[in-house]
Amino acid sequence: MKRHIYILFLLFCIASQSLHAQDSWEKIRENKKGTVTVYYIQNKPFVYSLHTGGMAGIEYEMFAEMIHQKRKELKAIINIKWVPVSSWDNMYKKISDGGEGIFGISGITITDDRKKDIDYLPAYMPDIEIIISSANVPIFQTKENFNAAIQSLRAVTIKNSTFERNIIKLKHADLPALEYKYLDTSEDLISEIANGQDLWGFTQLSNYAYALSKGLMLHRQIFYQTENDGLAIILPKNSSWKTPLSAFFKTKEFKPYINTLIRKYLGDKVTDLIWDISNRNSEMIDTLKTQQREIGLLNIESEIRLLRLTQKELEISQQNTIRNILVVSLSLTLLLVVALFHFNNLVKRSNQQLEHQNQEIDLQSKSLKKAYKDLELLSGIGRDVTAKLTLEDIITTAYKSINKLIDTPIFGIGIFNEKANTLEFPFIYENDIEIKGQSYDLNDKMRLAVMAFDQRKEFFIQHFSNDHRNYVKEVLQPIAGQNAESIIYIPLVAKHKKPIGVFTVQSFDINAFDSYKLNLLRNLAIYIRIALQNSSTYSNLNSKSKKLQKANNHILEQKELIEEKNHDLENANNEKNHLLGIVAHDLRNPLSSSISLLSMLDTNNSALDDDEKMCISGSLNAMYRMNNMIEEILDARVTENKVEEEKEKAMKDIFSSSDVVDVIVNEFTGIAERKNITLIYNMISDGLVEVNKQHFTQIIENLISNAIKFSDQNTIISTSVEKNKDFIQIKVSDQGPGFSDDDKKNLFKKYQKLSAKPTAGEKSTGLGLSIVKKYITEMEGTIECISSKGNGSTFIVSIPNL
Numbered sequence: 001m002k003r004h005i006y007i008l009f010l011l012f013c014i015a016s017q018s019l020h021a022q023d024s025w026e027k028i029r030e031n032k033k034g035t036v037t038v039y040y041i042q043n044k045p046f047v048y049s050l051h052t053g054g055m056a057g058i059e060y061e062m063f064a065e066m067i068h069q070k071r072k073e074l075k076a077i078i079n080i081k082w083v084p085v086s087s088w089d090n091m092y093k094k095i096s097d098g099g100e101g102i103f104g105i106s107g108i109t110i111t112d113d114r115k116k117d118i119d120y121l122p123a124y125m126p127d128i129e130i131i132i133s134s135a136n137v138p139i140f141q142t143k144e145n146f147n148a149a150i151q152s153l154r155a156v157t158i159k160n161s162t163f164e165r166n167i168i169k170l171k172h173a174d175l176p177a178l179e180y181k182y183l184d185t186s187e188d189l190i191s192e193i194a195n196g197q198d199l200w201g202f203t204q205l206s207n208y209a210y211a212l213s214k215g216l217m218l219h220r221q222i223f224y225q226t227e228n229d230g231l232a233i234i235l236p237k238n239s240s241w242k243t244p245l246s247a248f249f250k251t252k253e254f255k256p257y258i259n260t261l262i263r264k265y266l267g268d269k270v271t272d273l274i275w276d277i278s279n280r281n282s283e284m285i286d287t288l289k290t291q292q293r294e295i296g297l298l299n300i301e302s303e304i305r306l307l308r309l310t311q312k313e314l315e316i317s318q319q320n321t322i323r324n325i326l327v328v329s330l331s332l333t334l335l336l337v338v339a340l341f342h343f344n345n346l347v348k349r350s351n352q353q354l355e356h357q358n359q360e361i362d363l364q365s366k367s368l369k370k371a372y373k374d375l376e377l378l379s380g381i382g383r384d385v386t387a388k389l390t391l392e393d394i395i396t397t398a399y400k401s402i403n404k405l406i407d408t409p410i411f412g413i414g415i416f417n418e419k420a421n422t423l424e425f426p427f428i429y430e431n432d433i434e435i436k437g438q439s440y441d442l443n444d445k446m447r448l449a450v451m452a453f454d455q456r457k458e459f460f461i462q463h464f465s466n467d468h469r470n471y472v473k474e475v476l477q478p479i480a481g482q483n484a485e486s487i488i489y490i491p492l493v494a495k496h497k498k499p500i501g502v503f504t505v506q507s508f509d510i511n512a513f514d515s516y517k518l519n520l521l522r523n524l525a526i527y528i529r530i531a532l533q534n535s536s537t538y539s540n541l542n543s544k545s546k547k548l549q550k551a552n553n554h555i556l557e558q559k560e561l562i563e564e565k566n567h568d569l570e571n572a573n574n575e576k577n578h579l580l581g582i583v584a585h586d587l588r589n590p591l592s593s594s595i596s597l598l599s600m601l602d603t604n605n606s607a608l609d610d611d612e613k614m615c616i617s618g619s620l621n622a623m624y625r626m627n628n629m630i631e632e633i634l635d636a637r638v639t640e641n642k643v644e645e646e647k648e649k650a651m652k653d654i655f656s657s658s659d660v661v662d663v664i665v666n667e668f669t670g671i672a673e674r675k676n677i678t679l680i681y682n683m684i685s686d687g688l689v690e691v692n693k694q695h696f697t698q699i700i701e702n703l704i705s706n707a708i709k710f711s712d713q714n715t716i717i718s719t720s721v722e723k724n725k726d727f728i729q730i731k732v733s734d735q736g737p738g739f740s741d742d743d744k745k746n747l748f749k750k751y752q753k754l755s756a757k758p759t760a761g762e763k764s765t766g767l768g769l770s771i772v773k774k775y776i777t778e779m780e781g782t783i784e785c786i787s788s789k790g791n792g793s794t795f796i797v798s799i800p801n802l
Helices: 002-019 025-031 058-074 088-096 143-150 162-173 186-195 205-213 242-250 254-278 283-336 340-386 391-402 448-455 464-470 515-599 610-649 657-674 693-709 741-745 768-778
Strands: 033-040 077-084 102-109 118-120 125-134 154-158 180-183 199-204 218-236 410-417 422-430 433-441 459-461 486-493 499-507 653-656 678-683 688-691 716-723 727-734 782-787 793-800
Touching (some): 058 242, 125 162, 162 199, 162 218, 205 254, 422 448, 459 464, 486 515, 499 515, 693 793, 768 782
Parallel strands (some): 154 199
Antiparallel strands (some): 102 218, 118 218, 410 499, 422 433, 727 793
C-alpha cells in the first residue's frame, strides 16, 4: 500500500512539473516544439490584461513577435505561458533562481547590481525616471522649496526597485527626515498618488505620460530627474535563449518596428521626446538635455491639459443644452404656477455661473496657448543663440530675440575677466542704443551685478527707488545711462558651480516683469551660458588650429628639403653603381680569359715539377677568388634594382626543406674540408614549404658559406632542420669569433663591416646577410642570431610550413 502511494506521489510530481515545464533553445530546435514561460507584473503601458480576457502592452507585443519569428525560423511549435506575479521581489526571485525558457517583463530598468543575479536582452527604449505628486501638491519652482516641503509629505515606492534607490539617494544626500512606504507594482503606485492626498514618488516617464493621457490627476515635479541605461526583458544567467533572441534587436527592421509599437501606446509626442533625449550625447547638447526634456514635457502636458479643457467645454456645452431644455420644460410646466418668477431667477443665476465658468476656461485656454507659443519661441531663440560663436553675435542675437518675448529697454551680458577681476559688458543696449566696452570692478560690492556674480544669486526687483535699501546701502550711478526701476539679474553658472558672468534685463517702469517672465529669462540664461561656453571653446580651438597650421607648414618645408636631399643622394648612388658596373665588367672579361688559359695547363703532367704545379694551382685559386669578388660587386650593383622585380617574378615551389638543405651541405663539404672544418647535418623532422626554391637555396648557402668563411680550422659547423606547429626551423651554428652587441645591431644592413674577419683571407662585401634578410621577409618568415663575442654564432631561420 505504501509503495502504491509513493508511486502515485511521484507521478503527481512529474505531472506537476510538466504543467510548468519550460524548454531550452537547443531542445526546441531539436524537437521542433516546446514551451516558454513569461512572468509579468501588471504595468501599463508595458504589459497588462484586458477586460476581454486577452493581453496588451509594448513588451507583450514585442515578446510575442520575437517568438513568432523564431517559430518561422525553426519551423517549430513554441507555446508561450503567461504567468502573472504579484510583486517585483517575487519576479526577481523566480528569474534569479535560474532555469531554461523563463523570462520576466514589466518595464524593467537595466542596472549593474541586477546584472550580478540576472541577465538582460538588449534595451529596446530609453528609461527616464521623474517625480510625480498628488494634484493637491503644488509644483515647486526651486529645489530648496521642494526639499523643504517634500519631507512633510508621504512618499510611496516599490521595494528593491530603482524608484526606491532614487529615494534612498535623496534621503542620504538632502532629505534625512524622508519616510516612505512600499507598494507592489507601478500601477498601484500611480493609482495611489493620483487618488490620494499629499503623496509623491518616483516613476517612469512613460508610465506618467500614459496615466496623464488617461485623465489621471497628477503633478510632475521638475527636480531629481534621472536617466538609466534603458528598459529590457530579463532572463536567468547563462540562458540559452539570450543569443537567438538578441539577434531580433540587431536587425534593420527592429528600430522602425519598436518605434511604431511605442507610438501605438504612448503617442507621437511622448515617443519623439524619449528618442530625442536619448540621442543627445555630446557635451554641449548634454548640458541642454534637462532643459530640452523640460520643454518637451511642458509641451506634452500643455497639449493634454488643453485637450482636457476642450473636453470640459464640451461637457459644459452639453450641460447648457440640457439646462436649456430643462428651463423650457419647466417654463411650459409652470406657466400655471405663481412661482414662475422664482424659477426664472434660478435659471438666470445658473446661466451667470456657467458664463463665469466659460470665461475662466477661456482665460485658462488663452494662457496655455500663449505659454505653449512662448515655449516654442524660446526653443527657437535657444537654437539661434547657441549657434553663434562670437560674443558680439551672441549678445546681439539674444537682445533682438528677447524682445519678441519681453519688452526690455535695457539688456546686457557681463563676462568674467579673471585676469582683470572685472565683469566686462562688451555691449549694453538701452532703448536700442548700443553702449560698448563697459565693465564693473568685482571689488565694487555695492553693484547688483557684482553681488549676483559673487553670491551666484538672482535679483528680482520691481521698484528699485523704494526698495533699494533691501539690497544696497546707497544708489550708485550706473556706468552708462540712467537707473532702472524693474531689475532682473541672473548669474551665469557653468558646471561645477563656477560662475562665468551675469545676465540682466531692466526697465524704467515699475512692476515691468512678473514671475512668468522671470521663468522665461531663467531658461534664456541657460542658452546664453551654453553659447558663451561654446564661444570660449571655439576661440581656444581656433587658436590651436592656427598654431597647428603653422607647425604643419614648417613640417612641409622640412619634408621638401629632405626629399631634395634624398634625390641628390639617389643620383649620387646611381652614378656610383654605374661606375662599379663598368669597372667590374671590364675586369671580368680579361680575368675569365686568364682562368681559361691557365686551366688548359695539365697540372698532372709529369713534365711539370712540383714547384710549377704549385704556382699554377696558386694562381688559379687567386683568380677564382678575384672572380668571386667581381661577381659580388656586380651582384651588389644590380641587387637594388632587381630585388623587387625578382620578388614579383619569383614563383613559389612546394618542396621538402630538408632535401634542399642536405644537398647544400654536401656541396659545401669539400670547401669546408680544405679548412679542416667538419660539416654536420641533423634532420630532426622534415616539413614541406611553399616558397621560391632558388631564394631558399641562396639563404642557406649564404649562411653556411659565412660560417665556413669566419671559422677557424679544426672547428665544427652544424646544420639542423626541425618542424614545429607553424614553422620549419633551420639552424646553422659555428664555433667562430661570434658577434658583439654593436655587430648585432647592424647585422642585416647593407655594406656593413663587422668586427669578425674571414680566417683564410676570404673577401666579404657585407651584402650576404642583407640579401638573406630580404628573401626571408618575402617568405613571411623570420631570422634570429644568437651570439656573443668569442662564443660562436647560431642563425635560426623560421619559414611557414604547409
